Every structure is written in C-alpha cells, then in structure tokens.
Amino acid sequence: MRLLLDLALTHIAGRGRQTVVSVLGVALGVGFSIAMAALMQGSQNDLIETLVEEYPHVSISVDTRNPRPQPGDEAYDATAYAGLRPREDRRGILNPGAVEASLESWIPGRLAGTFGLQATARLGGNDVGVSVVGIDPDGYDEVSTLGENMVLGRLADLKATASRIVIGDGVAEKLGAQIGSNVTISSSLGISRVFKVVGMFNAGVAAEDDVLVYMLLKNAQTLAEQPSAINDIRLSLDDPYAADAVANRVEKTLGLDAKSWQESNQSLLEAIFIRNVIMYTVVGAILLVAGFGIFNIVSTITHEKARDIAILKSLGFKAADMRRLFLVEGMAMGAAGSVLGWILGFGLSKLLATIRFEVRAEVEMTHLPVDIDWRHYLIAALFALISAGIAGYLPARKAASLNPVDIIRGAT
Secondary structure, three states: OHHHHHHHHHHHHHOHHHHHHHHHHHHHHHHHHHHHHHHHHHHHHHHHHHHHHHOOOEEEEOOOOOOOOOHHHHHOOOOOOOOOOOOOOOOOEOOHHHHHHHHHOOOOEEEEEEEEEEEEEEEOOEEEEEEEEEEOHHHHHOOOOOOOOEEEOOHHHHHOOOOEEEEEHHHHHHHOOOOOOEEEEEEOOOOEEEEEEEEEEOOOEHHHHOOEEEEEHHHHHHHOOOOOOEOEEEEEEOOHHHHHHHHHHHHHHHOOEEEEHHHHOHHHHHHHHHHHHHHHHHHHHHHHHHHHHHHHHHHHHHHHOHHHHHHHHHOOOOHHHHHHHHHHHHHHHHHHHHHHHHHHHHHHHHHHHOOEEEEEOOEEEEEOOOOOOHHHHHHHHHHHHHHHHHHHHHHHHHHHOOOHHHHHOOOO
C-alpha cells in the first residue's frame, strides 16, 4: 500500500499546476459551504432563541379551539353536526387560582396568569391601537425576559401605584410618550383610564415593541369589566422542547386551549427545515462541481500513464491495485482541498461575524448571526471526499481494465 501511495503522490506532483487548480476548487467549495452553513445555522439558532425567550413555551387560554361535547354524543354511538362552532366566552378563566394550583403540581417550570385585551392609547392628538396585558410583575418576571428588556425604568415600578404602565419603545415613538407621560387607555367597552408611563422596553421583536402595553392585572380586569378573571396562562418550562407534551396534557386534563411555541410557529419552523434542505443541496452541488476538476486530472493521468500501468501490471500488480492507485490520487486531492477549505471556511465565518449593521424588521438585528459548528466541517469534508472518490473511481476503473500486452505492443 505504501508503494501505491508513493506512486500516487508522484503522479499528482508531476502535474503540479493542474493539481493546485483542482485542490483550490475543492477548497473553495468546502470553505464557502462551511461559511454559508455557519451563517444559516446562526440565523436559525438566533430566531429559535428569540421564539423560546420572548414567547411563552406554552400558552393556555379558554377552550375555543373545538366545540364543547354535545348531548347527542352521549345518546348515540355515531353523530354528525353541521355548522357547529365553538361558543365564544369572554369571561375567561373564572377560577384562575384553582387552575394555576393544578398546573403547579406537575408542570416542570414556572407559570404566570395574565389578562389581555385590545385597547386604544391616546396622548395629545395621537391615537395608537395597542394590546394591553395585565400582569403580576413578580410572577411575570419569572416566565419572561421583560425585566431584562427594560431600557428605561424597572418592571417593579408598576407596583408603586395603581395607575402605571410599561410600554414598548415602538409604542412610545408612535405616541410621542416619555417617562412620566400620562397616557389614556380606552377599552372596546368605552372604559377609559389615565396611566403614567414608568418604563419602556425593547424586546427586539416588532410585534411586541410596537403594540404591547403592560399594567397591573387588576387594572386590565377593570378596563374589561372582568374582575377576578384571566384569559391566558404563560408557562416557562425547564426544557422548552417538552412544550408539545405539556400542551397535550393540559388540554386533556383541564379542557383548555394550550398551544406550544412549536405549534404557534409551525409554518416558520417548516420554512426553516425547507431552507436547510435547500442549503445542503446547494452545498452538495458545489462540491460535486469541484469534483469534476479532480475527475479531469485523474483521467489525464490515466491516459498519460498507460504504459506505466502496463509495466506495473506485467510486474504482478493486480487490477484492484490499479483501482486503488488512482482512487488514492483522487482522495488525496479531496483531502488536501478539505483541509484548506476548513481554514478558508473558518476565516470567512469569523469575518462574517464581525459585520455590524442596524435592521429593524420583525426581529431587530445588529450583526450577522454566525454559528461555528464542527459538524459543518465534517459534513463539508465528507461531501468533498465522496465527490473526490467518485471522480477518482471512474478513471481508476478504466485503468484497471487496460490490457498490458496491448499497450506494450502499441495496440489501440
């Protein structure tokens, strides 16, 4: 095997310029595929981290997903209904204490009850539609990152007096509000109260920063004329990926509508999966194209070294040895290209991570999210070696089939 390796390296070195071009082709393919994978994986992780941190792992609300069981279901084995819809019940969860106690007995995490309603915020001549969320600041701080996202004031300032609110910086910009501003909040029932702005937050998510207003739970219940009720329970789990199982158990035991963060963002997660399939398909195509360079050089060596092959076979080398010889040549160039590609890919990933910019869309971004993962290097090298192996095997099979007698005699 050592003799075959020496012969392979001699053949490769004999065509130095073409060898360098083929190796660089593989290196560029591996390097750019690693950088692209690091960028896409980083953006995916950043998005999922935002979903897990900024949104509840499980959100529990009044059961409005399916109609309640009908009397006919008990009387007959087979029933069918037309036009049956869930009944809207705006009373919310009327016994929140018992429901929360039941959940706390088995939920692997923390929970907080909230009351949400749509309202209008008014300051001067500016009217802005907002989503009001009534909370208990201490409990809510344990299941959300609201306290960490405060840019002005503190979440605990809500408890100082009754008529206080914390608003998103997007809401503040639309209203022209500042700390200390008095904002009038009006519910759809026509109930209005004046609240003092004591804090502003920035979650980095436009859907929250531009619409959310937080106040004490009892104030939100007053605006909706629903004392002692809540309409949402937010769960923060120790293991976010157990959300589906927890949501299913909540629906079976309590009959409430429970949605996990995966279910709420199912279309987005499916888009991420499709994007990953596209990414690895493109990476494979890039490395397959790079493999054609190896195919060309190994084919050329096979043609030029026909007499050498004949001599080796006449000395006792088998056809399998000839296949190994040229296969090793292709794999050696693929391995060299992979190593250089690792270095290039690492450098490009570090370079991309240094790029800073300001973009405010659905999710606020200040830099390119890059995730350096050893699996990307392994996958890229594996694709490169497979491409190199295929590129080297085809000429190797042809070399192994050559008849030494015909070559030595000059036959075609």
